[in-house]
Amino acid sequence: MTPRSLDEWLDYQQRVHALGVDLGLARVREVWRRMDAPRIAPVVVTVGGTNGKGSTIAFLEAMLAAAGKRVGCYTSPHLLRYNERVRVAGTDADDAVLVEAFERIESARLEQADDPVTLTYFEFGTLAALWIFAHARLDVAVLEVGLGGRLDAVNIVDADVSIVTTIALDHEDWLGRDREQIAREKAGIFRAGRPAVIGDADAPAALAHSAHETGATIFQAGRDYHFEPAARGWRWRAHGREIALPDPELAAPVQRANAAAAIAALHVLRDQLGVDDVALAAGVRSAHVVARLxxxxxxxxxxxxxxxxxxxxxxxxxxxxxxxxxxxxxxxxxxxxxxxxxxxxxxxxxxxxxxxxxxxxxxxxxxxxxxxxxxxxxxxxxxxxxxxxxxxxxxxxxxxxxxxxxxxxxxxxxxxxxxxxxxxxxxxxxxxxxxx
Missing domain, CATH: 3.90.190.20 (Mur ligase, C-terminal domain)
Structure with a gap:
């Protein structure tokens, strides 16, 4: 294989597939199978939704880091450098690590020379993140769903808990023309017998209905967990647990809802991760994400x-x-x-x-x-x-x-x-x- 720089790999990926978006799991799942589909982390969280994904992931990362966990985060798109998309223990992946992952993906993609598997730019990136995380000795991997949910490349991974932040009209050409259709697509990241956190108390009924049909355990804002202002800051409560929290550094009142969804996910994972209230509060205070107000x-x-x-x-x-x-x-x-x-x-x-x-x-x-x-x-x-x-x-x-x-x-x-x-x-x- 001819050596390529990271920029050369990214340019190649933009050209190798005829479509910029090609929703479906068969191709990316087959390449991952050829890569031996290693387990990416002991605990996996996926985050989907129309808005709030990046902020929710920032809260999760900060809370888990405050609890001493080694965290990998996959997000998209990037702003200034592609490396921002794959982060391990708070540090962006360097060029060499990404290039090594792309070389492994390309080898698997071309394994059957007479019938190569085509991958989009986003699918290359998703597989690279999974491969890097699988070799990074993580405690937790947090994956952002790129587009929709059901057919997004991230959905080849069975998460321990999945979050859907909000449902609104966006990407209608791919996901549907109304909130109910979009909700059903985004509910595709939920798994039977595993928690499904719904961060929007006013989410379309189709979201909870689809989660129920899947067999997921629903944990929804306004029903199963609650958050409200307090004399100083705000508080989160569920199942007899009440947590006093500072206001997020991230601007806009909606950030409380994003932080609350992140807390909900860690609450349902408390037996596996044991993130305490002190770490949750520290994460709310310290979370940062670029270009959100x-x-x-x-x-x-x-x-x-x-x-x-x-x-x-x-x-x-x-x-x-x-x-x-x-x-x-x-x-x-x-x-x-x-x-x-x-x-x-x-x-x-x-x-x-x-x-x-x-x-x-x-x-x-x-x-x-x-x-x-x-x-x-x-x-x-x-x-x-x-x-x-x-x-x-x-x-x-x-x-x-x-x-x-x-x-x-x-x-x-x-x-x-x-x-x-x-x-x-x-x-x-x-x-x-x-x-x-």
Whole structure:
């Protein structure tokens, strides 16, 4: 096999399969079988849902680390470096480890030379994470479901507990046109006789119904566990257990729900893991995830907030945060989106909260990206004409927003991971630092 660098492997993976998304488990399961399907960790947690997956995983990782556990986390997409997707004991996988995993996958994929198994970019990455975790002496592996659940590559692993955070409309072309259909797809990560944590008290009935049909043991917010404000912070309770907790460092009230779901998963795993209340509280306090209402500051400049909100549910959460945390001056939004997103559903809850829009094209970054004029046309069709300017890319839009902003203003960069990544890079180049 010709040696390849990590970048060369990733470029190869983008080209080797005809489809960017090819849902189904048969191909990836066959390659994993050829790799001898080693056990990846003594305990496995999978996390699916429309929004909140990354934050819930951050809480799980922080709580388990506080309890002294060696944790592997697989998440996607990445923001600045592919290595972010595979993390062991809080450290991103290095290039050599990823390359070694890809070489093993390729060998298995081509085992029958006359009939090679095709894999997508995401499937290569999933198998690499599983392979790395299987050789990392983990206590716990935490896996983020990439798209849907039932047919996502992560679902070749039988988890000890599965979490579904929220159900909302997103990726309808693959998952279904209503919340009930999407719920049934996401319920595919549940397993018979194992706990199914449902983090949304208002989840579609199809989610619990599908879990019941599977034979999973349902543990749902608002029914089996509860969380509410307290005089200081908040508290989580279930089955006679009550835990006093600090507020998360992660912004937005919704983060309590994400932390509560993570606690629920560790509660049902208490016999295997024994994570105590002190570790849970420490994890709530210390959990961190990039580009989730992440604030950046620079002396003499408006603050910059970067968020990956990219569907209507996430936009509503963002709008509530803006209402509860008003800027001293105006809010200037740098916004970009992918073509398959519900632009009307994203813009509508935010229109009254944003004073000026800096519309950024993403068409040069990804084939799915909307050019700025096309995005603006869809925005204008959704709401009354907005005060706006149009730019070819995120960095140029940020330059313009900063040039117009006063110190008391807020600049908000949001709409996609393809907005968050260049915004993070721009912040670093321009001497903005993450607020503590």
């Amino acid at each position: 992440q604030r950046f500051v620079k002396p003499g400049a408006a603050e910059l907030v970067i968020d990956v909100a990219h569907n209507p549910q996430a936009a509503e959460v963002l709008a509530r945060w803006l209402a509860q945390t008003p800027a001293g001056g105006r809010t200037l939004a740098v916004f970009g989106a992918l073509a398959d997103k519900d632009i009307a559903g994203i813009v509508a809850p935010l229109a009254a909260r944003i004073d000026r829009w800096f519309v950024a094209g993403l068409d040069a970054d990804t084939p799915r990206g909307l050019a700025a004029p096309d995005l603006l046309a869809r925005m204008d069709a959704a709401v009354a004409p907005l005060r706006h300017e149009v730019f070819g890319d995120v960095a140029t839009a940020l330059d313009a927003a900063v040039a117009q902003a006063q110190v008391r203003d807020r600049i908000l960069a949001f709409g996609s991971f393809h907005v968050a990544a260049p915004a993070l890079a721009w912040a670093a180049r321009n001497d903005f630092t993450a607020a503590t």
